[in-house]
Amino acid sequence: MARQPQPDKRPAPRLYLVTPPLGETNAFARELGQTVRAADVAAVLLRLKGAGERELVNRVKALASMVQETGAALVLDGHPDIAARAGADGGHLTGIAAFTAAVEGLRPARIAGCGGLQTRDDAMAAGENGADYVMFGEPEADGRRPSFAAILERIEWWAEVFEIPCVGFAATLDEVGPLAAAGADFVALGESIWDDPRGPAAAVADAATRLGVPEPAQ
DSSP states (O other): OOOOOOTTSOOOOEEEEEOOOBSSOHHHHHHHHHHHTTSOEEEEEEOBOOOOHHHHHHHHHHHHHHHHTTTOEEEEESOGGGHHHHTOSEEEEESHHHHHHHHHHHTTTSEEEEEOOOSHHHHHHHHHTTOSEEEESOOOTTSOOOOHHHHHHHHHHHHHHOOSOEEEEESSGGGHHHHHHHTOSEEEEOHHHHTOTTOHHHHHHHHHHHHTOOOOOO
């Protein structure tokens, strides 16, 4: 998920899908496969419900190849200790403390992403400690998040100052375009696509048009 330099033009932003917290994965696999193929998806952040280590590894393995064969990366939310054994492409850690504790075990072989960054200092610390990307705007466990204006401001600041890519979390499809315009290299989508009455594949295709990215050829 590295930002690719281009002369005089920022690369087109890409989509980053965030799954619901998953227990048993078989029922979700088909839907995920269709959704990842509906547009140009850079990565999928796989969130898992609590379970024993072996069960967690099996859940990741059940979905990893399905995502990776499309060219997207599978990033595991937390659990950096099992990312390699489970076949994930990297790990996403929430909070600077969790990130700094895990980054050496992920890099350089795997993606190390960081979210839950409360301040500019936290975001800069993540970058200084080797983050491959930082994420802004994702909801906390209770659903709260900063105002959308504050999220846009943070992304604009980051994009202007830093080369490390940033992910802007879109709570709704209407936020996709503004996040991309603010400078997000990736736009993350979670519940808004999985709960879309049209189905997640249609929602992701819609999100891609809001980025100005055409749907892939079938």
